[in-house]
Amino acid sequence: MKTIEASGLTKYYGSLLAVDNVSFSVKRGEVFGFLGPNGAGKTTTVRMLTGILRPSRGEVRVLGYDMLDEHEKILAREMMGIVPEMANPYVDLTAMGNLRLMGELYGMGKREIEKRALDLLKLFGLYERRKSKVRAFSKGMRQRLILAMALIGDPEVLFLDEPTSGLDVISARMIRDIIRDEHRKGRTIFLTTHNMAEANELCQRVAIIRRGKLVAIDTPEKLKTLGKGLSVEVSFEPMVFEGSAIDSALRVEHRGDKIRIYTDDPDATIRELVRYAEEKGLRIVSLKTLSPSLEDIFVELVGGKDD
Ligand SMILES: Nc1ncnc2c1ncn2[C@@H]1O[C@H](COP(=O)(O)OP(=O)(O)OP(=O)(O)O)[C@@H](O)[C@H]1O
Ligand SMILES: [Mg+2]
Incomplete structure (x- = not known):
């Protein structure tokens, strides 16, 4: 069974065709990059894969569950961690407060939430600041917290929509280290990014989307052989x-x-x-x-x- 399977995925916004008959699958344990210029349809695709947006046509299965079936979708979402594009934690809550809230959404028990939250805060270098309101957090700290929130439920598959966008090189590198660690732990990761070096470094395979259509899908090294030589x-x-x-x-x-x-x-x-x-x-x-x-x-x- 493939962890993610999209077939004939299509989305119209009114008459605008944002995603055009896109099919691909992501293997278990793979870091899969989804690349494309601004407006190509990446976020629209992620939103359809995660069940936030209903496709105009096509099918999505995540961990074998049909994302178009309301009941199966709920089961799948319990095993998914999602970092949406430009996500923000609640600024009036502390780091711990945000993690608790997310843990509750995943239906986790109180003690399980506390333990997992503290582990993640330590892992992501936020432990000292766990009782600070997020309002006082820098962008890099917020993004690490967002990632921790996505991981609280120990998801099988992680969807990251531009997780390093707007971060300085140090913060971006911290996020990439986290992604690499999570991959090592066996998590499947669907990643959109504008940073080609990042995709090259992290992804086993990448897909390239242009104006809603898939134009390539392969390993970074094989794609490079298409290039104009040395x-x-x-x-x-x-x-x-x-x-x-x-x-x-x-x-x-x-x-x-x-x-x-x-x-x-x-x-x-x-x-x-x-x-x-x-x-x-x-x-x-x-x-x-x-x-x-x-x-x-x-x-x-x-x-x-x-x-
Ligand atoms: N809610 C919406 N209503 C109408 N059109 C939309 C909506 N969301 C996206 N679009 C359009 O769909 C197309 C794809 O947008 P999408 O956000 O999926 O692109 P993207 O690849 O994520 O771009 P970026 O790299 O800028 O994040 C664009 O033309 C965009 O204007
Ligand atoms: Mg986007």
């Missing part, structure tokens, strides 16, 4: 670069303090660059060969002037 990135000091430095047929992109050169023969390109640096008396600050990143593939698949 490139060499170089930074000189001073940063002087003339077209004559390398084979004029190669595509060159200026990227911040670096130059990226797309080439089928990195060895030859590197030799040319080194020769050029010597000739001009430039110091090579960095020089490396790169394979296409998930972000490169993402841009190739969803980019385009018509967007």
Whole structure:
């Protein structure tokens, strides 16, 4: 049995087709990334998977339960943890108060809630602040609390809609560490994110959605093989670069303090660059060969002037 199964999932908002006949499945224990540009239909999909929004067409099963059946949906939701897009804890409650409230919603016993809440607070670095009102929490602390709230019921499957959006690198890294730990414990995780490095780092498989349609679904490494090949990135000091430095047929992109050169023969390109640096008396600050990143593939698949 697949943990999540979506088939022919479709959603119209009035005449707007937000999700168009999307089918996929997520295996047990997998971190599955759901990627797409703004407005592609990610949140709409998550809301249908979690039973918050009824599809216009199609079917969703989570842990074998039919999410379109009101009774089965209730059973499934007891085993789901959800971090909605832009979720917020209650700011007039303490961290502990929020966790208690969520535990009660899951129908957990008082003692079980206390124990689980304290464990999660410790795990997420919020224990010292457990009695503070959330109003005084930073965004990163709130997001960790939201994640703890989603985990209070020890769910089999976790749905995270952009859990690191708007966080600084340290806070985002803490959230990613938590996701990795939860994966290690065997939880299935459905993750939407705009951060391609994050998807690459965390996900066993990713799906890419564009204007409501699935355009790719595979492992990050296999998707990368669709890319435009290798490139060499170089930074000189001073940063002087003339077209004559390398084979004029190669595509060159200026990227911040670096130059990226797309080439089928990195060895030859590197030799040319080194020769050029010597000739001009430039110091090579960095020089490396790169394979296409998930972000490169993402841009190739969803980019385009018509967007
Ligand atoms: N409640 C709604 N009523 C009408 N249209 C909606 C509603 N929610 C979303 N839409 C539209 O559906 C499309 C998909 O939106 P959705 O929020 O699912 O995208 P998303 O991929 O999550 O985008 P983002 O990355 O910005 O969060 C968009 O065109 C959006 O304007
Ligand atoms: Mg969204």
